[in-house]
Amino acid sequence: DQQVKQNSPSLSVQEGRISILNCDYTNSMFDYFLWYKKYPAEGPTFLISISSIKDKNEDGRFTVFLNKSAKHLSLHIVPSQPGDSAVYFCAASKGGANNLFFGTGTRLTVIP
Amino acid sequence: ETGVTQSPTHLIKTRGQQVTLRCSSQSGHNTVSWYQQALGQGPQFIFQYYREEENGRGNFPPRFSGLQFPNYSSELNVNALELDDSALYLCASSLLGRGTNTGELFFGEGSRLTVL
Numbered sequence: 001d002q003q004v005k006q007n008s009p010s011l012s013v014q015e016g017r018i019s020i021l022n023c024d025y026t027n028s029m030f031d032y033f034l035w036y037k038k039y040p041a042e043g044p045t046f047l048i049s050i051s052s053i054k055d056k057n058e059d060g061r062f063t064v065f066l067n068k069s070a071k072h073l074s075l076h077i078v079p080s081q082p083g084d085s086a087v088y089f090c091a092a093s094k095g096g097a098n099n100l101f102f103g104t105g106t107r108l109t110v111i112p
Numbered sequence: 113e114t115g116v117t118q119s120p121t122h123l124i125k126t127r128g129q130q131v132t133l134r135c136s137s138q139s140g141h142n143t144v145s146w147y148q149q150a151l152g153q154g155p156q157f158i159f160q161y162y163r164e165e166e167n168g169r170g171n172f173p174p175r176f177s178g179l180q181f182p183n184y185s186s187e188l189n190v191n192a193l194e195l196d197d198s199a200l201y202l203c204a205s206s207l208l209g210r211g212t213n214t215g216e217l218f219f220g221e222g223s224r225l226t227v228l
Binding site: 004006034036041042043044045046049089091097099100101102103104105 | 116154156157160170204220222
């Protein structure tokens with residue numbers, strides 16, 4: 001039972017444009033959401049997070065939006081750079097626990 | 113600051129064998145979690161260790177077991193290997209306690225296990 005879903009396995013974007021990665025979840029008990037980035041042969045690295053009490057969190061070129069009523073979050077990267085090419089995982093946790101539920105990932109390719 | 117390191121990076125076993133994977137946590141971290149990432153899937157939580165005791169477990173059978181040592185390093189043991197155990201096993205460390213960020217984990221590169 002996949003509680004966190006990333007329905008787009010891949011996304012290609014031109015350098016300088018906006019990348020939008022989407023994530024849906026089914027468990028209304030989730031109260032903390034994270035995005036991780038993974039390069040080949042490396043472990044996932046934390047990118048940005050958002051608590052369920054907020055609807056937006058921004059860190060430089062990265063912004064995460066949370067729509068609790070739709071159980072949907074998105075990661076915006078602007079402007080996109082070739083170094084952003086990686087697999088992006090959406091993850092969620094509930095009740096202060098730090099075991100994460102991950103989506104299946106979206107492979108982002110930024111074309112120079 | 114030393115990051116999370118895992119060993120071995122790759123290994124091949126046959127069905128029915130046992131395997132031990134090792135993880136050294138990032139300095140200053142007191143919690144280790146293990147995740148299994150099958151091909152084309154996201155990481156799935158196996159279990160977490162805090163102060164040398166299991167502190168939460170995902171939907172994995174008892175043949176998946178672990179240890180955490182006083183220096184916060186950890187082992188993942190899998191007995192009676194099955195073909196479906198072939199995956200990337202990720203170790204992640206974190207700091208549980210007041211003021212820590214919920215859910216922020218620091219991952220190692222993983223150990224890729226192939227079961228034939």
